[in-house]
Amino acid sequence: MSNTTITAIPGLQVGHDTNAEARTGCTVVLTPAGATASVDVRGAAPGARETDLLRPENLVEKVHAILLTGGSAFGLAAADGVMRWLYERGHGFDAGVARVPIVPAAVLFDLAVGRNDVWPDADAGYRACEAASDAPVVPGQVGAGAGASVAKLMGPAGAQPGGLGSAMIPLPTGGSVGALVAVNAVGEIYNPATGEKVVAAGAGAMPGSNPMSGANTTLAVVATDVLLSKSQCLRVAQMAHDGFARTIKPSHTLYDGDTVFALSTGVAGPGDANLVGIFAAEAVAMAILSAFPHAPSS
Secondary structure, three states: OOOOOHHHOOOOEEEEEEEOOOOEEEEEEEEEEEEEEEEEEOOOOOOEEOOHHHOOOOOOOEEEEEEEEOOHHHHHHHHHHHHHHHHHOOOOEEOOOOEEOOOOEEEOOOOOOOOOOOOOOHHHHHHHHHOOEOOOOOOEOOHHHOOOEEOOOOOHHHOEEOEEEEEEEEOOOOOEEEEEEEEOOOOEEEOOOOOOEEEOOOOOOOOOOOOOOOOEOOEEEEEEOOEOOHHHHHHHHHHHOHHHHHHEEOOOOOOEOOEEEEEEOOOOOEOOHHHHHHHHHHHHHHHHHHOOOOOOOO
């Protein structure tokens, strides 16, 4: 069976740690050899770590992992475990006296779904690294998507399960682009090819209800083996947000913290950043739909 998920990109591995009882977890995208990276945040309620260093004008060019995690701001502690795993294996930015692993992270809010006193910690991040591989990513309520939910615009009573999905698209000029998305949104889920609603708010939804400010964030990692600069990675991350808008309605609201990281391993050589961005948006849309494997496709 061919791999049509983000782990088909050479040099990337994905691992999860899932707490099914507490309905939370984390997902790590490992790139131990380093990948050029940037990030674009569109939602108004983000939670993140080490994202300022991804601005194009700042010093550090490459990251060694990206962590997506549940647990709201508490879950950022899982990045400590990812750093420890990488450090023990000699990976990181050469700071002269030590190698410092660069691990940007972003969180989603799942405390209202399972337990509100349990969240991913450093040990969870370490376990996610131990579980990482280049096998195809299995979609659903795993890792960072374990406690994700969607369709909350009219209040939490109408919420439906979210999840984690992934997709990969070969580029027509060589190389490929993939996406990994943890879908935890205010909006409902649509199939852009048909315009049909894939996941709708439940019967308990009430117009005018509180959509839970700060409790909704869709997180994505897009990756390519095409060689891109840090500035080009930023543009790809910006363009990839179009995949949110195609499948999540509404998206990028005041109540979401939508965040997209972009990675370039560069092993496929130079390519067209604009083309990568166009296909990254499509890969994000496909990854979002794949997070709902039991939902109707049209």
